[in-house]
Amino acid sequence: MLRVSGVGWLGLLAVFAAHGAGAAPVTILDEAERETRFDKPVTNAVVCNPYNAEFFRAVAGSDVLAAIDAEAANRDGYWPDLDPGAMVGNCFKAPNYELMVTLEPDVVVMPRNYPWQEAADRLGPFGIPVVVLSGWDVARHGSTVRTIGAMTGHSERAEVVATFHEAVMDRIAEAVADAPRPTVYLEKAPDFYTALVGSGWHDMVDQAGGTNIFADVRIGDQPSSRGSVHQFQIDPEAILERNPEVVVKLIPDSYEPAGSAEMASIHDALMMRAGWDALHAAERGHVYLIGFFAAGASSKMIGVAYMAKWLHPDRLVDLNPDALLKTWLEDFQGVPTPGSYVYGMTR
Amino acid sequence: MIVADAVRFVAGNKTILQDVGIALERGEFVGLLGANGAGKSTLLKCLARLVAASAGRITLDGRPIAAFGRREFARSVAFVPQFMPTDMPLTVMDLVQLGRVPHLRGRFGPGDRRIVFAALEQMDLVPDAFRPLAELSGGERQRVALARALVQEPRVLLLDEPTSALDLRHQLQTMRIVRSLAADRGWSVLAAMHDLGLAARFTDRVALLAGGRLSRIGGWDSVLTPDAIRAAYGVTAVVGCVQGLPYVLPSEDEPAARSQSA
Amino acid sequence: MADGHAQRGPAAALEAGFAHRAAQRSAWLTAGTILLIGTVMVAVSQGVNDLGLGQVAQILLRDLVPAGQFADVTVIQEKIVWHLRLPRVAMAVVGGAGLAVTGVMMQAITRNPLVSPFTIGLSPAAAFGASLAILFGALEAGFVGKYLTVGGAFLSSLLCAALVLLIAGLRAVSATTIILAGIGLTYLFSALTATIQFVATEEQLAAIVHWTFGSVNAAGWDEVMVASLLLVVAVPVFLNLAWVMNAIGAGDETAQSLGYNLRRVRLTTAVLSVLVTSGIIAFTGVIGFVGLVAPHMARLIIGNDHRWLIPFSMIVGALLLLVADTLGRSVFAPAVIPVGIVVAYVGVPLFVHLILRQRQVAGP
Numbered sequence: 001m002l003r004v005s006g007v008g009w010l011g012l013l014a015v016f017a018a019h020g021a022g023a024a025p026v027t028i029l030d031e032a033e034r035e036t037r038f039d040k041p042v043t044n045a046v047v048c049n050p051y052n053a054e055f056f057r058a059v060a061g062s063d064v065l066a067a068i069d070a071e072a073a074n075r076d077g078y079w080p081d082l083d084p085g086a087m088v089g090n091c092f093k094a095p096n097y098e099l100m101v102t103l104e105p106d107v108v109v110m111p112r113n114y115p116w117q118e119a120a121d122r123l124g125p126f127g128i129p130v131v132v133l134s135g136w137d138v139a140r141h142g143s144t145v146r147t148i149g150a151m152t153g154h155s156e157r158a159e160v161v162a163t164f165h166e167a168v169m170d171r172i173a174e175a176v177a178d179a180p181r182p183t184v185y186l187e188k189a190p191d192f193y194t195a196l197v198g199s200g201w202h203d204m205v206d207q208a209g210g211t212n213i214f215a216d217v218r219i220g221d222q223p224s225s226r227g228s229v230h231q232f233q234i235d236p237e238a239i240l241e242r243n244p245e246v247v248v249k250l251i252p253d254s255y256e257p258a259g260s261a262e263m264a265s266i267h268d269a270l271m272m273r274a275g276w277d278a279l280h281a282a283e284r285g286h287v288y289l290i291g292f293f294a295a296g297a298s299s300k301m302i303g304v305a306y307m308a309k310w311l312h313p314d315r316l317v318d319l320n321p322d323a324l325l326k327t328w329l330e331d332f333q334g335v336p337t338p339g340s341y342v343y344g345m346t347r
Numbered sequence: 348m349i350v351a352d353a354v355r356f357v358a359g360n361k362t363i364l365q366d367v368g369i370a371l372e373r374g375e376f377v378g379l380l381g382a383n384g385a386g387k388s389t390l391l392k393c394l395a396r397l398v399a400a401s402a403g404r405i406t407l408d409g410r411p412i413a414a415f416g417r418r419e420f421a422r423s424v425a426f427v428p429q430f431m432p433t434d435m436p437l438t439v440m441d442l443v444q445l446g447r448v449p450h451l452r453g454r455f456g457p458g459d460r461r462i463v464f465a466a467l468e469q470m471d472l473v474p475d476a477f478r479p480l481a482e483l484s485g486g487e488r489q490r491v492a493l494a495r496a497l498v499q500e501p502r503v504l505l506l507d508e509p510t511s512a513l514d515l516r517h518q519l520q521t522m523r524i525v526r527s528l529a530a531d532r533g534w535s536v537l538a539a540m541h542d543l544g545l546a547a548r549f550t551d552r553v554a555l556l557a558g559g560r561l562s563r564i565g566g567w568d569s570v571l572t573p574d575a576i577r578a579a580y581g582v583t584a585v586v587g588c589v590q591g592l593p594y595v596l597p598s599e600d601e602p603a604a605r606s607q608s609a
Numbered sequence: 610m611a612d613g614h615a616q617r618g619p620a621a622a623l624e625a626g627f628a629h630r631a632a633q634r635s636a637w638l639t640a641g642t643i644l645l646i647g648t649v650m651v652a653v654s655q656g657v658n659d660l661g662l663g664q665v666a667q668i669l670l671r672d673l674v675p676a677g678q679f680a681d682v683t684v685i686q687e688k689i690v691w692h693l694r695l696p697r698v699a700m701a702v703v704g705g706a707g708l709a710v711t712g713v714m715m716q717a718i719t720r721n722p723l724v725s726p727f728t729i730g731l732s733p734a735a736a737f738g739a740s741l742a743i744l745f746g747a748l749e750a751g752f753v754g755k756y757l758t759v760g761g762a763f764l765s766s767l768l769c770a771a772l773v774l775l776i777a778g779l780r781a782v783s784a785t786t787i788i789l790a791g792i793g794l795t796y797l798f799s800a801l802t803a804t805i806q807f808v809a810t811e812e813q814l815a816a817i818v819h820w821t822f823g824s825v826n827a828a829g830w831d832e833v834m835v836a837s838l839l840l841v842v843a844v845p846v847f848l849n850l851a852w853v854m855n856a857i858g859a860g861d862e863t864a865q866s867l868g869y870n871l872r873r874v875r876l877t878t879a880v881l882s883v884l885v886t887s888g889i890i891a892f893t894g895v896i897g898f899v900g901l902v903a904p905h906m907a908r909l910i911i912g913n914d915h916r917w918l919i920p921f922s923m924i925v926g927a928l929l930l931l932v933a934d935t936l937g938r939s940v941f942a943p944a945v946i947p948v949g950i951v952v953a954y955v956g957v958p959l960f961v962h963l964i965l966r967q968r969q970v971a972g973p
Contacts, residue, residue, distance in 0.1 A: 070944055085943060087943050087944075088943060089943055089944040089945045090944060090945070092815070092819065093819065093822055093824075093947060094822070094824055094826045094944075094945040094946065094947050095826070095945070096657070096938070096942075096943045096944070096945045097693055097826070098656050098657045098658075098689055098693050098694070098938075099657045099943045101685065101688075101689055101693065102657045102658060102685065102689070104685070112812055113811065113812040113815035113816070114815070114819075115816075115819055115827070117754060117755055118755070118827045121755070121827075121829055122692075122693065122827065122829060125688065125692040126685075126688060126692070224807060392862075395865075395866060396865075397862060397865050397866065417868040417869065417870060418868040419868075420868060421866065421867050421868030422868075424866075425866055426862060426863075426865075426866040427866075428860060428862040428863060430860075431859060431860045431863065432720060432858075432859075432860050434720045434721060434722065434858075435716075435717070435720055435722065435858035435913055436908060436912070436913045437855070437858050437859060437913050438912070438913070440627070441855060441858075441859075441912075441913060441914055442859050442863075444855075445852075445855060445856050445859055445863065445867060446867075448852055448856065448867045448868070449867055449868050451852075460624070460627065461620075464619075464620045464623045464624065465620075467619075467623060468619050468620065473619045473622065473623060476623055476626060477626055477630065492863070495859075495863065499866075499867070
């Protein structure tokens with residue numbers, strides 16, 4: 001079942017029109033409701049934000065990338081086909097407009113929380129359009145990917161990329177729909193920080209068929225010193241009280257995984273926490289680690305897949321998150337899989 | 348000449364000046380005497396138009412001082428404060444030059460420079476001419492302040508304690524200069540002073556401020572009587588003259604008399 | 610020794626000293642101006658496509674430089690110079706000059722060398738105004754939104770300044786009251802901005818944070834025009850007030866005795882300073898340091914006479930910001946480090962050097 005947003009439909013219509021009339025111009029409606037007309041498909045794009053860059057590469061190949069930004073470039077080794085100089089600085093704080101212009105791209109792409117209006121002003125005199133797409137927004141995965149497809153003339157491929165995400169998500173949703181939901185403690189990189197309702201990380205637990213043990217905590221009632229919905233500080237004792245059946249900890253990494261030795265030591269440190277040997281999760285060996293890089297891949301689909309597999313192994317026997325990740329990296333991103341990004345007693 | 352009539356100054360609920368009247372003639376040097384808090388500075392500032400009197404009239408050559416334009420007034424009346432701030436790195440030259448401001452037409456020219464240099468020489472400031480004020484002693488700064496007033500070339504000079512930080516030599520020097528400004532250039536000079544002997548020696552008249560009024564104005568020997576001094580300052584003093592030099596020596600202070608000064 | 614001879618001696622020495630110092634100041638002013646022009650040329654030549662100075666001259670002075678003298682410049686290179694480099698260079702120059710000169714004026718009227726436009730709360734006020742505009746939909750307003758944000762920042766700074774003057778005016782427009790009112794308002798506006806950040810959406814928060822980075826990266830000719838306009842209006846007024854600034858330095862009583870209306874002078878100066886500063890930071894965001902330190906650096910070199918200090922501080926401020934921006938986009942290229950960050954790295958060593966040099970000269 002394809003889920004396509006309004007924007008995606010527009011993109012699709014544009015594609016069909018192009019097919020019918022040959023290489024006809026395409027008009028894109030972006031997230032900021034701006035229309036941009038492309039007379040020919042985009043073959044040279046400056047793309048800001050790592051997720052945007054990933055989608056461009058998945059849909060149109062790394063040749064379409066004229067340059068990426070510093071945030072994306074920070075993923076060492078992830079962009080082997082790109083020149084180290086093809087980096088336009090920190091697009092959020094101070095984009096290097098001069099470099100963008102020199103590359104003579106067909107388009108510059110920025111998420112909606114980046115200074116796209118400023119970029120449009122600066123690039124206007126050079127006739128370079130700015131398109132607003134937020135690859136980090138998992139809810140807009142489908143429309144973002146399909147819009148990129150329409151822009152680059154690779155709509156079929158975009159469909160494959162979008163379906164890759166949607167098919168797995170749908171399958172997991174169906175499988176866990178009427179299943180009992182194990183209680184889960186999701187920990188962020190710093191100790192005793194979790195995610196609350198309102199955060200995409202909380203949604204990941206939900207979509208994987210679990211119940212966040214801190215789902216009842218509402219950020220509005222909490223003192224601001226404890227953090228945001230994405231990273232909220234909890235009392236260690238509360239974990240013991242709520243006694244989760246599964247523990248998942250997100251660990252910091254990049255394209256280069258944290259490594260089995262480091263993951264082992266983080267895992268051991270978790271198990272050695274006071275009172276943790278009495279947790280359901282510890283008794284049954286359901287304590288897992290997953291790196292941010294893998295968890296966030298394909299708009300968090302990979303993270304949901306791993307978590308769903310851990311929570312409902314019997315209902316998702318044929319689901320293979322390792323294979324999915326390998327497909328994402330090797331088929332869609334064109335880079336080798338450097339190792340494992342997860343750790344846990346049962347895989 | 349500058350005339351004050353029934354001047355009253357009230358600050359908050361304190362009446363500092365009750366009913367002050369004085370007339371400064373051309374070419375005369377008058378000493379303004381009185382205890383701390385008697386209102387000497389306040390009176391000077393009223394005359395200088397730095398503060399507004401609560402009541403009374405002050406006229407310059409018959410015109411009320413409020414009728415003068417600011418620059419016009421500044422060309423006639425100069426006020427020299429007792430202290431100058433040293434927060435900013437002004438040099439002596441910077442400050443003394445300022446005296447020409449009310450007279451400047453356009454740029455600061457060679458004529459203005461000559462006047463400034465003459466004043467610096469007269470006040471013994473040539474070696475220090477380009478030094479920052481902050482590096483000078485309090486006494487040296489007082490001389491700089493007076494130099495600025497010389498450069499301003501007013502007709503009325505109002506001085507607030509011009510010798511308070513000066514050494515003996517410079518006290519005499521300054522008093523001589525001030526006296527000559529009155530005698531030779533015809534300026535009206537009113538100087539608030541603490542040193543009664545110095546005031547007696549160099550001024551033409553003295554005015555004693557006590558209880559918010561100028562209780563006595565006149566020659567020093569008629570004003571500075573032991574009774575008057577006791578009433579105004581709350582001390583018993585010995586007043587006299589030796590080798591033509593007047594002296595006022597305080598001997599004992601009297602507890603009761605201290606409440607006399609407003 | 611004849612009296613005439615002794616009379617000539619000291620006067621001649623003073624005349625010589627006076628002339629020497631005037632010549633020195635002229636020399637510094639001239640050297641500064643030449644250095645600024647040279648730095649502008651170098652800044653324009655620096656970038657992703659480095660250009661030779663000759664090529665820069667060719668682009669800027671098209672008709673005056675005979676064709677074929679220097680290597681040909683592509684259309685894109687020319688466009689980069691006119692649409693990207695020149696505006697940012699101009700913004701750095703105008704911004705640096707404006708912040709420095711308002712620093713000088715505010716320090717003069719408060720007789721406090723620690724005062725800068727930001728000491729009276731303008732920076733947090735501007736940030737608050739921009740945040741408010743963003744919170745109330747400047748982001749959704751499309752192309753108008755930019756002007757809403759700038760307008761918000763500008764109006765908010767003016768409001769802050771009005772409050773400072775109101776508070777100060779209720780007592781006496783004196784140095785201390787201005788400073789105290791400014792400190793209070795700094796805290797107030799900072800708290801207000803923090804509150805907005807707390808209730809803003811993530812996207813709005815990102816925009817607010819982006820705005821506060823002091824940067825000339827976003828400068829286009831529109832922005833430069835507005836900022837320059839305010840500066841061009843204010844500077845002649847400031848120059849006219851040079852003598853008053855000198856006088857205030859000698860004390861309020863001395864200044865009043867010279868015939869100045871201090872209340873009106875302080876009001877005029879404060880209002881113009883606020884307009885100029887607001888007009889700059891509304892576009893560049895928060896750039897500290899220049900308004901505080903450029904006046905000092907200028908004073909250490911050229912002295913406290915505002916007839917010289919006002920123009921020279923503008924040169925120092927412009928150079929500081931221009932060098933900072935040029936380094937910020939060259940040293941770690943292609944990353945662009947915002948000028949607000951670099952200016953401290955550039956300025957502090959220079960400032961310390963000047964302080965130490967002065968102490969040696971002054972002696973024990």
